[in-house]
Amino acid sequence: MPVDPMLASTLHGDWHPLFWAAATLGVYLATRAIHQRHARWWTSPLLLTWLLCFALALSLHATYGEYIKGTHWLVALLGPATVAFATPIYEQRAMIRKHWPILVVGIAAGTTIAIGSSWILASLLGLSPDLRLSLLPRSVSTPFAMAFAEDVGGIPELAATCVVITGLVGASLGELLLKWLPLRSSLARGALFGMGAHGAGTAKARQVGAEEGSVAGLVMVLAGLASVLVAPVLAFCMHTTL
Amino acid sequence: MLRRTNILLSRNRLLQVVGLIAIWWACEALVQTLRLPVPGGVIGMAVLLLLLACGRIRSVWFSRGSAGLLDHMLLFFVPATMALLDHPELFSLTGLKILAVILVGTLLVMVGTALSVEVCFRWLSRHAG
Incomplete structure (x- = not known):
């Protein structure tokens, strides 16, 4: 042009x-x-x-x-938006109190699959260690991901870009998956978006339903926290194996 | 006075957004000075959640502002993606490989998470009732 x-x-x-x-x-x-x-x-x-x-x-x-x-x-503005999650989470407190064991299982399964699949797929395709490490945190929202990437030794900007592409891909993919998977509970529909596509997925889940939206927001935040807690352990393992 | 604050805060969406920004700002400053490993927004969320749970703050003071910010959250991600402008080397086979990892990885995470939650939900509801 x-x-x-x-x-x-x-x-x-x-x-x-x-x-x-x-x-x-x-x-x-x-x-x-x-x-x-x-x-x-x-x-x-x-x-x-x-x-x-x-x-x-x-x-x-x-x-x-x-x-x-x-x-x-x-x-x-992603910072104040993270603060804003307190309101929907508070308003859905009865549902969370009732279903917290299920949510914990979902987050544990999701985090394990996210980190494991990124590492295995990136290794299979022969990506460099720098890229591989930057791909690890892509399932969690940007502020968490950048902290995570720094901890384990990836490139923060590249990690942020991978996070955004995940959100883009995930929000669209999630919509298709909802039609294919036999999900009866709003918990599963919300967790799918919150775990797989963090902020972008949560925005999409809010369009599906109010309950799905707050489950997605909660799962996203808890998954982010889990990854920040897992990062130092993972960083230690990386340095001993690489 | 208190009554007037209540009415003003529960109606004005912009004021609520300003309030959320103020909470985030204060928590970010706290994180910086104490060198905490958690983002300020997360601390802010925990603080607001605690205040709501204690009954110090009413959720209507923030619900409209929160909904507004969360509705537009997708937009806040866009500028970070522009980092690709400085990485033309990623528009190549490497870029395609990264895209493949993201696509397959996200698919696995979504299916795995949703199915484990669904199985758990059905199991628990069968054994509870």
Whole structure:
């Protein structure tokens, strides 16, 4: 795509942070409106916003540094969003009190499969140790994943990207799986999204139902905590075996 | 006065979001000074949950703001993915391999988690009743 040199040079000036924030928000609002009319997996706002912003950044020859300068506050909002999980969890406290053993089983199974499958698959495909370690924490939400990757010796930014791709893939995959798996309980439907696709999955689970949404949120947070606790142990094992 | 705060907080979504940001901010500062290995947001969630459980805070003061933030959570992930701009080497066979690991891994995690929870649920409900 040919780029007007005038436009390109202005974009590298002082106001480009504002431009990237406005572009991201604008594309997001537009794709959300499209998704509300045509709810298909390929109209997912996360997918479309990512594709369109990436294409725009590529055609304007922008770097990640320039892009993130204007949009890091959006990533920072993940913090308050994590705090916000307290409300749905509190409102579903009766269900949690009743079913906590099931939730613990689900989280233990999910965390084991997540770490085990990433490691085995990455080894089978012959990926380098750096990449392999960055792939380990992809089932947990970004703030946890970056801490985890640092602990076991992966690359935090790459880990964050793997986390996002997992969310993207998982939110769509989960929707298909719901049609195929004979799941009667909202617990299983919620745990599927929360464990497999963290934040993106939780947002999708909230669309499936209120109970599914809060189970997914709870499972996501507990899985994140579990991985932060497991990371030092895993890091120790890695250093003794590698 | 207390009554007015109550009404104002339970109706204004933006004020609730500001409140959630304030909690996160304070906890992030705490994590930084004490060098805790857990993200500030998680501490903030634990604190808010504790306050709610003690009855110090009413959940309507935060429920609308929380729903708003959680509805748009997908957007907050987008900027981090742009890190790929600085890694053109991943648009290759290695990138495809990573994608394959993520795809198959996520599928296994989802099926494994959902089935173990479902089996557990059915077993427990049969033996309870």
